[in-house]
Amino acid sequence: MLDTGPGFYLAALICTLIGLSWCRKHWDNRSHPPLPPGPPSFPIVGSILSLDNPTQPWLGFNAWKSTYGDIIYARLLNKPVVVINSEEVAKDLLELRSAIYSDRPQSIVYEFFGPDIMALMAYGDRWRLHRRIVDQSFRPAATPTYHTTLRRSAHKMLFGFLQNPTDYTSHFQMFPHSYILSIVYDYEPRANGDHIVHIMQRYMELFVAGVGLSATMIMETFPFLLRLPAWFPGATFKRAAVECLKMDHDMQETPFQDVKERMSTGRVAPCLVADNLNRMNGVENDDFETAVKQAASMVFAGTQADELSPVVAHSSLSSAATESTYSTLLIFLLAMVVHPEVQAKAQADIDRVVGKDRLPDFDDRPALPYLDAVLRETLRWYPAAPLGAPHATTTSDIYKGYFIPKGITVIANTWAMSHDENKYPNPDAFKPERFLREDGSLTRDTMSLIFGWGRRACVGRHVANASLWIAMTSFLATFSVHKALDEHGKEIPVAPKFSIGLAIHPETFPCRIVPRFEDASVENLTRLTGLVVEQL
Numbered sequence: 400m401l402d403t404g405p406g407f408y409l410a411a412l413i414c415t416l417i418g419l420s421w422c423r424k425h426w427d428n429r430s431h432p433p434l435p436p437g438p439p440s441f442p443i444v445g446s447i448l449s450l451d452n453p454t455q456p457w458l459g460f461n462a463w464k465s466t467y468g469d470i471i472y473a474r475l476l477n478k479p480v481v482v483i484n485s486e487e488v489a490k491d492l493l494e495l496r497s498a499i500y501s502d503r504p505q506s507i508v509y510e511f512f513g514p515d516i517m518a519l520m521a522y523g524d525r526w527r528l529h530r531r532i533v534d535q536s537f538r539p540a541a542t543p544t545y546h547t548t549l550r551r552s553a554h555k556m557l558f559g560f561l562q563n564p565t566d567y568t569s570h571f572q573m574f575p576h577s578y579i580l581s582i583v584y585d586y587e588p589r590a591n592g593d594h595i596v597h598i599m600q601r602y603m604e605l606f607v608a609g610v611g612l613s614a615t616m617i618m619e620t621f622p623f624l625l626r627l628p629a630w631f632p633g634a635t636f637k638r639a640a641v642e643c644l645k646m647d648h649d650m651q652e653t654p655f656q657d658v659k660e661r662m663s664t665g666r667v668a669p670c671l672v673a674d675n676l677n678r679m680n681g682v683e684n685d686d687f688e689t690a691v692k693q694a695a696s697m698v699f700a701g702t703q704a705d706e707l708s709p710v711v712a713h714s715s716l717s718s719a720a721t722e723s724t725y726s727t728l729l730i731f732l733l734a735m736v737v738h739p740e741v742q743a744k745a746q747a748d749i750d751r752v753v754g755k756d757r758l759p760d761f762d763d764r765p766a767l768p769y770l771d772a773v774l775r776e777t778l779r780w781y782p783a784a785p786l787g788a789p790h791a792t793t794t795s796d797i798y799k800g801y802f803i804p805k806g807i808t809v810i811a812n813t814w815a816m817s818h819d820e821n822k823y824p825n826p827d828a829f830k831p832e833r834f835l836r837e838d839g840s841l842t843r844d845t846m847s848l849i850f851g852w853g854r855r856a857c858v859g860r861h862v863a864n865a866s867l868w869i870a871m872t873s874f875l876a877t878f879s880v881h882k883a884l885d886e887h888g889k890e891i892p893v894a895p896k897f898s899i900g901l902a903i904h905p906e907t908f909p910c911r912i913v914p915r916f917e918d919a920s921v922e923n924l925t926r927l928t929g930l931v932v933e934q935l
């Protein structure tokens with residue numbers, strides 16, 4: 400007799416799903432070369448079941464590599480995606496064929512949470528104009544003009560550590576706020592309670608909640624929910640969207656109008672907004688002015704591009720400019736706690752090259768290769784945006800005999816590339832030496848892959864790199880971080896754990912941050928930095 404218990408029905412269901420999935424793939428492959436290989440896909444869930452931990456898909460994508468290779472086709476819930484697991488394929492497609500691979504996947508949710516975010520924009524004229532506006536200020540040649548601003552922001556951060564060493568997350572968060580607002584608006588935020596920082600942070604909170612895992616999944620499946628009136632019972636998402644758009648408006652207008660007002664009285668220093676408005680030479684051009692306003696506010700928001708699938712959206716919703724800098728600094732601090740020998744070596748180099756009577760400056764950078772190696776290893780060890788930001792194709796393509804459909808989401812798995820055992824042996828270990836030659840000079844590997852690919856590569860990468868260098872070096876010159884002690888004076892072990900938000904960052908961990916400059920006082924820090932604490 401045939402056993403028709405629950406096990407039978409479950410087995411029948413699984414067989415049917417596998418059959419349907421096979422038919423779909425077969426149908427997809429009928430009229431064109433085959434799609435890249437990939438894990439089995441089932442209705443509704445797609446290939447999610449093949450991911451060990453869907454909240455960290457970069458690890459699962461990396462694990463797929465051994466079975467399916469460097470280019471993989473999968474379905475994440477209802478979204479087809481192509482995953483790239485190697486630098487070679489990323490360069491071939493996202494750089495050498497960038498005319499095809501520079502779009503972004505679009506989502507209905509953006510309209511309600513981030514309609515003007517450059518990083519989310521479809522590839523086209525509007526994106527080009529925004530990109531040009533931002534590029535003018537963040538191109539490599541402009542970076543040295545920001546050295547003073549970056550140094551000042553890093554030094555302000557040191558006062559935070561001296562006065563309140565336990566609140567390290569706030570100091571690392573304030574650092575990018577401070578330098579980005581200076582570069583974009585010639586605006587120096589107050590260390591505590593700044594109203595512009597508040598607007599921007601509130602916007603980001605709402606944005607992350609709005610395009611996070613569950614919200615996106617529900618809204619994409621039932622888009623009519625977005626059309627409900629805000630007063631409708633239970634429509635919390637819609638109310639959040641209304642507040643998000645209000646914050647978006649304030650975030651664009653408040654600092655922008657402030658710059659315009661100061662321009663009219665000649666009280667504004669060169670900055671992204673003033674420089675672009677000056678380019679108009681007094682000729683009215685509302686479209687351009689609006690683009691400057693939007694592009695400026697979205698520099699702060701940075702790279703919030705990801706709506707490829709709810710699962711990946713939640714986890715790789717990539718780094719906002721400030722978030723990714725903040726995350727990278729937290730990862731650096733974690734690395735220093737866990738690897739005191741690296742910290743000691745970096746500090747010995749700073750002491751030898753810079754001495755104790757002044758703080759490191761950009762001119763010292765060539766003489767401090769180990770510090771650059773620490774920076775590169777921090778970017779590699781735990782990339783703040785492990786899946787970068789997703790690209791999309793504008794036309795179909797054929798690569799190595801595989802068919803890449805038009806409009807498909809393309810994910811460059813940065814994690815797989817930065818943990819490629821052939822290039823970085825023992826990839827989970829934190830070893831700055833891998834970026835140094837035998838003679839102590841730096842290798843040519845700058846870890847640029849962390850900042851993405853082709854025409855959509857991070858527009859702020861040169862400034863980000865310089866900002867991270869001065870922040871880390873200034874910190875190590877003046878402070879050390881150690882494991883915290885328990886009530887018996889024993890070190891509390893640190894087990895790295897990571898949270899997933901706009902960018903990946905370590906969860907707060909107990910540590911002791913102690914000054915290492917002589918007679919650690921505000922007066923002495925004032926002498927070293929030239930900053931007066933009352934003015935901060």
Ligand code: HEM
Binds near residue numbers: 519530698784850856
């Ligand atoms: C550690 C710091 C940073 C990291 C790791 C980072 C990483 C990234 C990545 C992976 C992308 C996506 C690239 C791609 O699609 O291939 C991106 C895009 C972007 N980044 Fe950054 N970023 C950082 C800092 C900054 C800063 C300081 C700015 C300020 C200007 C910035 C502005 C942007 C913008 C506007 C985009 C979107 C570009 C576009 O879509 O055309 N980022 N970033």
